[in-house]
Amino acid sequence: LTLEQSGKWPDELMSFTHMKRLMVIRIHELLSPLGIPSHVTANNMLDIFLDGLVFRVSVAQPRELRLLQKTAMISSALPVLRMPGSKSKASVASSTDTPLVDTPASLAWTRLNRSMPAVCGMLAAVARSEAHVFPVACRLAKRWLSAHGFPVVLCPFEAELDGVRDLNGDVAVQSKRDGNGLVTHRHQASTNSPNPADCAYRLTEIAVELLVLYAAGFSTPVAQRSEISDGMSNWESVRVASGSPVAAFLRFLRLLATHDWEQRPLLIDLNEGFADVQKRRAALTCFETGRERLPAMVLCTPLDPSGSEWTTLGPTRAGLCVLQQLAAHSRALLRAMLVAGAKFRELKNVFRPTLRNMDLLMTLKPEIIEVHGAESIDYDAGQTGYAGGFQTTTTKPIFSGQEAEDALPTEIPPPGARFWPSSYCYDPLQWVARLVQVHLSRYFEVFWDRHGGNWIGLRRRPTVIDSEHEGAKRIFARDVLDGLVVHKPSADGSQMVVTHKLPRLVRLLPDWVSGLVERVEDLSATTSPENNQKNKVKKKRMVELQRGT
CATH class of the missing domain: 1.10.1410 (Poly(a)-polymerase, middle domain)
Incomplete structure (x- = not known):
């Protein structure tokens, strides 16, 4: 929703943000007497629940883009030659002719309010x-x-964080060195991407x-x-x-x-x-x-x-x-199976993951993937529902501190009712994946299937720390290590290699996510070269025993 130019909007970014939020809240108040439920998001958007769908409305005003851009004060850094009687003209020129520089916030605003509507409109026409x-x-x-x-x-990028903004660990850590050579950490607010x-x-x-x-x-x-x-x-x-x-x-x-x-x-x-x-x-x-x-x-x-x-x-x-x-x-x-006339259940193998490259594999409980159960590759409507559709069950929310929502009413709520769908931004699978990313993304790459997958894979990052690098010392801080990694010198002693204590992590994960995960498997133990050699020796002995008998 792009508003026209108006002189009533303030020229200061903080005041503009507050005024924009007041406008969104006012729209929310006007929709309530009409019986149209709405919800104001954290980033000044409005979610409207209408006819079984949630529509997200973003309010944009062109002046906000100029406020998000930083003014490059080039004239203040250079000496200005002032002539008698020309002081006011120089000051006016320096304040109006300075160029504007894009910031990450201004680029995100342009992408959300200009680029995405234009490209989505063209893609919708093709569709x-x-x-x-x-x-x-x-x-x-x-x-x-x-x-x-x-x-x-997901596009817009803000939708990627729906339902996971309340995580306690959803912060960015920034290091700062004080005068004593110690490294201190402070937390920053999470971004919208x-x-x-x-x-x-x-x-x-x-x-x-x-x-x-x-x-x-x-x-x-x-x-x-x-x-x-x-x-x-x-x-x-x-x-x-x-x-x-x-x-x-x-x-x-x-x-x-x-x-x-x-x-x-x-x-x-x-x-x-x-x-x-x-x-x-x-x-x-x-x-x-x-x-x-x-x-x-x-x-x-x-x-x-x-x-x-x-x-x-x-x-x-x-x-x-x-x-x-x-x-x-x-x-x-896929081409080979299509040429050979393979059946539909065999064509599904193209959409099955290869988990042999994972170090840890977490198998989720059925109630976690219930929201996206119908999107699973192996979904069978005959076992989980009726012929006319699948049956949904209401389960207790898994989020800490979240209370169960009221049941869906059978009648249209009266005007002014504070009704909101219970499944709004409720995605347990996305929540668990984000929880693992927040706590373990420094050590592991996280993989998961958003559409009904019952697994989350972890793979160690190939992290090598140069001991001579000044910024690498912060990784040795106790609050960053978390007791899950150790540092070992390389063969020539010039580098410190980060080694993850996978057995310790395998023992900790089931207790940490006991209500979310059925089991945690250490796949690195079965794919290591030492274990592969042991398996070859065992197979060789079995063959020799069979020949002897």
Whole structure:
């Protein structure tokens, strides 16, 4: 909801924020007598519950963007030559002509209130015109990523933290060295976007939809417009639109696995915005001149010529390599099964995770995944519900300090009633995954399946600390170690390698999350080279005994 320009808005950021929140609260008060439940969020948005759906309304005013931008006081740092009678003119010029510099807050505001509505509107138009292919192919791509432990980052990014803002450990730790050489820590308030360290293998929701749009052939290739090409092959330049969701999903896997992301950007034409050759040249020039500063995956659109707006958060270059290998393997497996005429239950193997690379595997209890039970790969409606649909059960909330909501009324509540759905922002699986990230993300990479998965995987981070680095000393602080890691010198003694005490963590996790997890398995013990050698020796002895008998 973008408001028009008005002189009644204040010129100070804090006052503007308070006035904006008062406006949202006033809208909430006006909806209550009409019998329309609403809820004011922590970031000055309004969630409205209407006809079984929750609509999130964001209020934007152009003056807020200028207040979020920092003014570069260049004139104050340089000496000003003042002539007699020109003091007032110089001061006026320095206060009005100073450039504005974007900040993370201003970039987030632009992405939420300008970029996302524009790109979502164009993607929605494609979804309406290609309703039989594009929406289903997007769901297949997102479901495939989530099944392997890389759930997409929801857009807007604020939705990624719904229901998990009340975690006690949801803070950022900043180190500061005092005069005595000691390291002190202070906590910062959590931001409105996920931590980039937790998104090394994850794509944003809009990035996945843009990839499916390009791979399925719903955007005109740039090579067909003029001699300006983005380096695509002959197959890509003459491709036709996909006629089935499975074919579009196969093309998505091929694009992800075979495209040279380091050397070539992906020019995705939306609404023929790249019809102007100057825009295409500008996008290619931006990629060639600033490749070292751009993310691993560059998706250039007419709305974002730099191609980094929806890929800055993730994936990283190492994470993209993992995704490419996984996409190549899944595509080869799916094609082979389709050619062989495999049954539907066999095709599900493409959406089953490979857990052999995990160090710890946490199996969740059934009530944790009940909210997304119908999204599971192995969901059977005949066992969990009726023929006309599945039956839901009301369970006690698992969150600490949360009381059970009232049952759903059978009648429409009277005007002014304070009714709100009990399942609002209630996602136990997301809550448990976020809880593990808050406490263990410094030592482990966390993987989980958002759509009905009953597991959370942990893999040790390849952390190597240089003992000569000044900033590495803070990691030796007692409150950071938590008793889960030890430091051992390397072979030459020049580095300190962080070694995780997995047996101790395996013993602590069941007690820590006793009400959430059924069991915790240490997979590193079964995949280590020593255990593999022992298993080979045992098999050899068994063969010798069988031959002897």
